[in-house]
Amino acid sequence: MRHAVIGAGSWGTALASHLVRAGHPVRIWARETEVAAEIERSHRNSIFLPGAELPPGLGATDRLEEALSGVQVVIVAVPSEHCRGLYRRLVTMLAEGASVVSATKGLEIETRKRMSEVVAEELPGRPFAVLSGPSFAIEVAREQPTAVVAASLVPGLAETLQQAFSTRTFRVYASDDVVGVELGGALKNVIAIAAGIIDGLGYGHNTVAALITRGLAEMSRLGAALGGRPDTLSGLAGLGDLVLTCTGGLSRNRAVGQALARGETVAEATSGRTVAEGVRTTRAAFDLAKSRHVEMPIAFQMREVLYGGKPPRVAVDELMLRSLKRE
Amino acid sequence: MRHAVIGAGSWGTALASHLVRAGHPVRIWARETEVAAEIERSHRNSIFLPGAELPPGLGATDRLEEALSGVQVVIVAVPSEHCRGLYRRLVTMLAEGASVVSATKGLEIETRKRMSEVVAEELPGRPFAVLSGPSFAIEVAREQPTAVVAASLVPGLAETLQQAFSTRTFRVYASDDVVGVELGGALKNVIAIAAGIIDGLGYGHNTVAALITRGLAEMSRLGAALGGRPDTLSGLAGLGDLVLTCTGGLSRNRAVGQALARGETVAEATSGRTVAEGVRTTRAAFDLAKSRHVEMPIAFQMREVLYGGKPPRVAVDELMLRSLKRE
Numbered sequence: 001m002r003h004a005v006i007g008a009g010s011w012g013t014a015l016a017s018h019l020v021r022a023g024h025p026v027r028i029w030a031r032e033t034e035v036a037a038e039i040e041r042s043h044r045n046s047i048f049l050p051g052a053e054l055p056p057g058l059g060a061t062d063r064l065e066e067a068l069s070g071v072q073v074v075i076v077a078v079p080s081e082h083c084r085g086l087y088r089r090l091v092t093m094l095a096e097g098a099s100v101v102s103a104t105k106g107l108e109i110e111t112r113k114r115m116s117e118v119v120a121e122e123l124p125g126r127p128f129a130v131l132s133g134p135s136f137a138i139e140v141a142r143e144q145p146t147a148v149v150a151a152s153l154v155p156g157l158a159e160t161l162q163q164a165f166s167t168r169t170f171r172v173y174a175s176d177d178v179v180g181v182e183l184g185g186a187l188k189n190v191i192a193i194a195a196g197i198i199d200g201l202g203y204g205h206n207t208v209a210a211l212i213t214r215g216l217a218e219m220s221r222l223g224a225a226l227g228g229r230p231d232t233l234s235g236l237a238g239l240g241d242l243v244l245t246c247t248g249g250l251s252r253n254r255a256v257g258q259a260l261a262r263g264e265t266v267a268e269a270t271s272g273r274t275v276a277e278g279v280r281t282t283r284a285a286f287d288l289a290k291s292r293h294v295e296m297p298i299a300f301q302m303r304e305v306l307y308g309g310k311p312p313r314v315a316v317d318e319l320m321l322r323s324l325k326r327e
Numbered sequence: 328m329r330h331a332v333i334g335a336g337s338w339g340t341a342l343a344s345h346l347v348r349a350g351h352p353v354r355i356w357a358r359e360t361e362v363a364a365e366i367e368r369s370h371r372n373s374i375f376l377p378g379a380e381l382p383p384g385l386g387a388t389d390r391l392e393e394a395l396s397g398v399q400v401v402i403v404a405v406p407s408e409h410c411r412g413l414y415r416r417l418v419t420m421l422a423e424g425a426s427v428v429s430a431t432k433g434l435e436i437e438t439r440k441r442m443s444e445v446v447a448e449e450l451p452g453r454p455f456a457v458l459s460g461p462s463f464a465i466e467v468a469r470e471q472p473t474a475v476v477a478a479s480l481v482p483g484l485a486e487t488l489q490q491a492f493s494t495r496t497f498r499v500y501a502s503d504d505v506v507g508v509e510l511g512g513a514l515k516n517v518i519a520i521a522a523g524i525i526d527g528l529g530y531g532h533n534t535v536a537a538l539i540t541r542g543l544a545e546m547s548r549l550g551a552a553l554g555g556r557p558d559t560l561s562g563l564a565g566l567g568d569l570v571l572t573c574t575g576g577l578s579r580n581r582a583v584g585q586a587l588a589r590g591e592t593v594a595e596a597t598s599g600r601t602v603a604e605g606v607r608t609t610r611a612a613f614d615l616a617k618s619r620h621v622e623m624p625i626a627f628q629m630r631e632v633l634y635g636g637k638p639p640r641v642a643v644d645e646l647m648l649r650s651l652k653r654e
Contacts, residue, residue, distance in 0.1 A: 134536030144531035145647045147540075149654050171537075171647070173654035204471035205575025209461030210498075213474075213567035234561060235654050240540035247574040248532025320472045320498070327476050327500035327562050 001164060004028070004071040006086065008035050008060065009274070011103060012077030013049040014137035019075075020055040021143070022167050027059040029067035036060040048274075052141035068093045073101060073164070075131070076115075079275040080106030080186075083115055087122035099127040099157060101150070105185035105241075106277035107284035114182040127154045129161055130178055132185035133236040134244035136251075143169045149237045151175040151182075173236065180232025183223045188242040189253045189278030190285050190299050191215035194319070195246035196257020197305070197312040207320060211298070212246050214319070218296040222285065225292040253278035260305060260312045282306055297322075328491060331355070331398040333413065335362050335387065336601070338430060339404030340376040341464035346402075347382040348470070349494050354386040356394035363387040375601075379468035395420045400428060400491070402458070403442075406602040407433030407513075410442055414449035426454040426484060428477070432512035432568075433604035434611035441509040454481045456488055457505055459512035460563040461571035463578075470496045476564045478502040478509075500563065507559025510550045515569040516580045516605030517612050517626050518542035521646070522573035523584020524632070524639040534647060538625070539573050541646075545623040549612065552619040580605035587632060587639045609633055624649075 001024060005016035008030035016028040030036040032047075039045055039060035043053060061067050068074065074094065078086055083104055090100075100123060102115040111117075119128050133148030140146050150161040150172050158174035166172045175181060191211065198207050219242070220233040232238060245251045250258075256276045259269035270279055286303040289296040301319050304310035328351060332343035335357035343355040357363040359374075366372055366387035370380060388394050395401065401421065405413055410431055417427075427450060429442040438444075446455050460475030467473050477488040477499050485501035493499045502508060518538065525534050546569070547560040559565060572578045577585075583603045586596035597606055613630040616623040628646050631637035 134533050134540070136531065136533055139531035139533045142531070144533055145537070146533040147537040147647070168648055175654050204463065204466040204469070205571055206461050206463055206466045206471055206473040209567045209571035209575065210472070210474040210563060212570050213461070213561075213563050216561065216566065232654070234540075234543065236537060236540050239543065239566070240536045243539050243570055243574065244532055244536035247570065248536065320474070321495055327502050327559070 001072045003073045004067045005075045007078035010049045010137035013045045014140040017054045020057045027067045033062045036062040075101045077103040102130045107186050109280045112284040116178050130181050132181050134240035145169045147171040149173045149175050151178045177229045177232040180228030181237040184238030186281050187219040190282045192245040192253035193257040193278045196254035197261045200258035200261025222294045225294045252276045328399045330400045331394045332402045334405035337376045337464035340372045341467040344381045347384045354394045360389045363389040402428045404430040429457045434513050436607045439611040443505050457508050459508050461567035472496045474498040476500050476502050478505045504556045504559040507555030508564040511565030513608050514546040517609045519572040519580035520584040520605045523581035524588045527585035527588025549621045552621045579603045
């Protein structure tokens, strides 16, 4: 099966490389001409995935129609804020029957919608799946053992992707809980910002472990309110990705939290070429939680920090040192 | 209330220091005369908690009866293998009505019993609670924000301990799920050995995150089979402690896994003065899982490595790269 990966950020590049190694013909679309050219010519993406050697078989282009020509599976790995516009462009370009696989981990801020909802609106009737889980791009590019989830409501699609995407070191588990998988990948970025603040304030591992525990509880509460299954939030796409993002290496969202704790403004902390999805997701999560009357103390405090000017130390101390109750 | 802490390992020393700072008169019992003397004279425990300054108010002794004299709350922080013998000695020494708080994170290997069961046998009718959660000793000694759980079946006891033990930076949550809290603290050490093997083999954060996710699932399965609540295993004493032990700094159990992955024998990897509870707990967990027909693939593989001579790489590869199924 011919695959296209749309978006040559770190995750798109790693996924495309993996799919080539899994034996598929793959073309990746990069918005930036120079990124596409470097992937084609030097088998590198030094801007978005430095340090990784890409397989020579990976084709790249900056022309969307060329990337999509003759493709049966389209994996979309662009930031959530660009998704609706991109999916609109795909309407006339996708082959009949081609499936869309979302690898975006975020919510649409204005509408608070998940990517599956955006696709349903822009590409109605199109077979859809979401791919998510604990997967630092550089480790996937280096073929470290990784396990993720593919979820779809289309009968058999998750299993088809499981077979097509899995290799010895990249394990794909199949699920039908699209809502749970999407929320896990999006909401963990909110908690990761708080983890970064804890790091930046000089607090220790005990504090981060308590935050992760509380974070999973509030992610699960919102997940359940929106129709996701608790098992999914406690699985790879929820807990697994939460742990990875809050403890393993320096994720983009955690770096934002650290910068805020050091005294940088939100504008300073979020500048740069790589998008911190958690900043936007915090606002959408807050709105969703409020409208569903779900208690999400961490998301509420992060919203105060990011959009209300609350000092990060005050927010974290209110979270960690609040009045005692039963667990 | 006068407190005694029995056991001057890292955790006992940190807990005792904390209780002094929380305003209680506290005496700690050390098996080693030189450890007791150093705590009394220099306010240090350079063998078991190097790098921490202990509060001058902390009294220490190597005579058990002296430590227990006039005490209302006895916190026991000795390795599981010494617990039954210690509790037997306490029979004639404890004041009437004095409570026992277990801070041991392990199971009795010969009987597969939890510490609450050991106490019920050796000190029948004695008010009992367990204290557990994500708490590196050195961070507690340095007053980093930490959250733990106190669980008891005695009405009001968990709440009494919550009030007595909590400070601004040390938060105690109350629970009545003794089984869940005890199993969380014990079983996470088994998963931590596997996490150490993954580190030692050079695998990355993605692999550890997947392991933690699967680890919590199997801990919860055994917990449920033995009467613990899923919420407890997903809480501070389960998930929180699991994440801490598998990702934060180098815990003793993770270090054993790393050493095994480097090719050390089990005897070499477990030598030294500090006890790796996970090695013994692995055997007890395996036996419990087998007798209750609970699937615990990580505990099963760790038993093969620790007691069956299986190479660590083979065990981890069988875990991480096994046949695909639905999550």
